Amino acid sequence: xxxxxxxxxxxxxxxxxxxxxxxxxxxxxxxxxxxxxxxxxxxxxxxxxxxxxxxxxxxxxxxxxxxxxxxxxxxxxxxxxxxxxxxxxxxxxxxxxxxxxxxxxxxxxxxxxxxxxxxxxxxxxxxxxxxxxxxxxxxxxxxxxxxxxxxxxxxxxxxxxxxxxxxxxxxxxxxxxxxxxxxxxxxxxxxxxxxxxxxxxxxxxxxxxxxxxxxxxxxxxxxxxxxxxxxxxxxxxxxxxxxxxxxxxxxxxxxxxxxxxxxxxxxxxxxxxxxxxxxxxxxxxxxxxxxxxxxxxxxxxxxxxxxxxxxxxxxxxxxxxxxxxxxxxxxxxxxxxxxxxxxxxxxxxxxxxxxxxxxxxxxxxxxxxxxxxxxxxxxxxxxxxxxxxxxxxxxxxxxxxxxxxxxxxxxxxxxxxxxxxxxxxxxxxxxxxxxxxxxxxxxxxxxxxxxxxxxxxxxxxxxxxxxxxxxxxxxxxxxxxxxxxxxxxxxxxxxxxxxxxxxxx
Ligand code: GDG
Numbered sequence: 402x403x404x405x406x407x408x409x410x411x412x413x414x415x416x417x418x419x420x421x422x423x424x425x426x427x428x429x430x431x432x433x434x435x436x437x438x439x440x441x442x443x444x445x446x447x448x449x450x451x452x453x454x455x456x457x458x459x460x461x462x463x464x465x466x467x468x469x470x471x472x473x474x475x476x477x478x479x480x481x482x483x484x485x486x487x488x489x490x491x492x493x494x495x496x497x498x499x500x501x502x503x504x505x506x507x508x509x510x511x512x513x514x515x516x517x518x519x520x521x522x523x524x525x526x527x528x529x530x531x532x533x534x535x536x537x538x539x540x541x542x543x544x545x546x547x548x549x550x551x552x553x554x555x556x557x558x559x560x561x562x563x564x565x566x567x568x569x570x571x572x573x574x575x576x577x578x579x580x581x582x583x584x585x586x587x588x589x590x591x592x593x594x595x596x597x598x599x600x601x602x603x604x605x606x607x608x609x610x611x612x613x614x615x616x617x618x619x620x621x622x623x624x625x626x627x628x629x630x631x632x633x634x635x636x637x638x639x640x641x642x643x644x645x646x647x648x649x650x651x652x653x654x655x656x657x658x659x660x661x662x663x664x665x666x667x668x669x670x671x672x673x674x675x676x677x678x679x680x681x682x683x684x685x686x687x688x689x690x691x692x693x694x695x696x697x698x699x700x701x702x703x704x705x706x707x708x709x710x711x712x713x714x715x716x717x718x719x720x721x722x723x724x725x726x727x728x729x730x731x732x733x734x735x736x737x738x739x740x741x742x743x744x745x746x747x748x749x750x751x752x753x754x755x756x757x758x759x760x761x762x763x764x765x766x767x768x769x770x771x772x773x774x775x776x777x778x779x780x781x782x783x784x785x786x787x788x789x790x791x792x793x794x795x796x797x798x799x800x801x802x803x804x805x806x807x808x809x810x811x812x813x814x815x816x817x818x819x820x821x822x823x824x825x826x827x828x829x830x831x832x833x834x835x836x837x838x839x840x841x842x843x844x845x846x847x848x849x850x851x852x853x854x855x856x857x858x859x860x861x862x863x864x865x866x867x868x869x870x871x872x873x874x875x876x877x878x879x880x881x882x883x884x885x886x887x888x889x890x891x892x893x894x895x896x897x898x899x900x901x902x903x904x905x906x
Pocket of ligand 1: 589779800
């Protein structure tokens with residue numbers, strides 16, 4: 402952690418010392434499973450929010466409530482479904498919520514990932530709505546809320562993560578009253594009201610979220626969209642458009658943008674770790690000649706990430722600028738995701754087909770245009786790949802933030818790479834002035850920007866990357882958390898204090 406960020410989180414932890422901190426997320430920070438020998442092993446958080454939050458919660462002695470999805474999870478919990486973690490030296494409590502098969506099918510794959518996910522990304526054609534999805538989503542939110550309520554201690558501070566829990570804050574508020582401080586971070590975009598108004602449960606979702614004291618999004622545009630939806634769909638809500646607050650049923654919700662960061666220091670350590678020869682070995686393993694530039698894309702295999710659009714732009718580049726044939730290899734790290742959902746399986750087939758076609762069309766005996774890696778990479782291998790790739794292509798059609806863009810920059814220790822970034826990623830708000838900006842649906846311009854990125858002189862690459870690195874270092878994961886905690890705690894002060902202390906939108 403950089404010094405000032407270190408201090409920021411330490412100061413916030415001091416303020417949290419007397420509070421009962423409860424984090425609620427769908428995914429758990431530790432998962433117990435049986436290995437082949439029948440022994441219990443533990444999966445630990447790797448990367449992203451869970452890994453970053455874990456050491457912070459360890460210092461609060463709090464509780465983390467999450468779905469126990471490991472096959473050995475029940476073996477290690479007590480009769481309150483709790484287990485101390487980290488296992489070797491427990492410092493906080495993980496309380497597991499058990500979901501049965503139809504909960505997983507209808508709450509998780511159904512309402513969360515076949516309704517809210519596509520809706521919030523503005524991809525209504527992918528919404529597959531069934532009544533039972535929402536019924537189960539509501540019931541699971543009730544279950545999580547009850548688990549929160551029976552965990553509450555003195556001066557509770559509850560932090561909900563993401564779109565899996567739009568209703569839970571209201572259920573907690575109804576049962577626990579005004580003394581509990583509720584905060585939520587919504588990790589995906591909030592859509593424009595013309596999109597959101599088509600959701601059959603629009604009002605229930607908004608009312609659920611408006612039970613929070615603080616509701617955070619990555620960027621101001623999502624906050625504005627949310628407030629527009631409230632104005633249109635919750636007639637009894639009182640909105641202060643200057644302060645970005647909403648008063649409803651006695652609760653005042655402050656809506657704010659907190660652009661999420663990544664743990665830049667840890668990523669830099671991983672990027673520095675690979676042995677000499679790592680990159681030569683990588684090239685040899687994948688048949689990439691040493692004089693060929695490497696472009697990389699790292700994504701969960703999700704239809705929001707713009708992978709087919711990226712492949713189309715690369716194909717256009719090799720077609721119209723033949724000098725890039727045998728001079729550029731694109732490495733697609735695609736992590737399979739949500740394969741129970743038909744649209745995801747279809748995307749996987751489309752991507753495989755496109756890659757095979759492009760390789761067939763342009764490949765030669767000595768050069769394969771696209772290399773696909775679908776195995777999970779260690780953080781060392783992933784950030785080593787980021788460090789040495791000449792350009793990274795991040796091209797979502799919609800994306801709350803996109804951590805890969807920030808991770809690529811954090812791993813660029815030599816400042817020789819170029820980031821090509823979609824204007825539809827939340828990260829574009831922070832980085833779009835310095836990165837090479839693209840619209841993934843404009844294939845011709847996208848291809849010409851790839852040409853520009855690949856041809857960029859070394860000193861311009863360095864200048865741009867240094868500026869990007871300065872941004873991601875000052876807005877890292879620790880400062881993001883500190884900012885959210887500090888803002889939430891300020892809202893718990895008497896009104897005259899909170900009004901002056903909470904940053905304006
Ligand atoms: C949601 C929002 C928002 C991927 N493959 C490997 C691997 N990864 C890691 C990446 C990155 C993470 O997965 C993906 O994060 P993203 O931010 O790109 O995307 P979502 O999963 O859609 O996340 C998004 C985020 O929440 C946080 O608010 O930014 O907009 O959609 O960290 O590195 N990690 C390793 N091996 C892999 O093979 N180690």
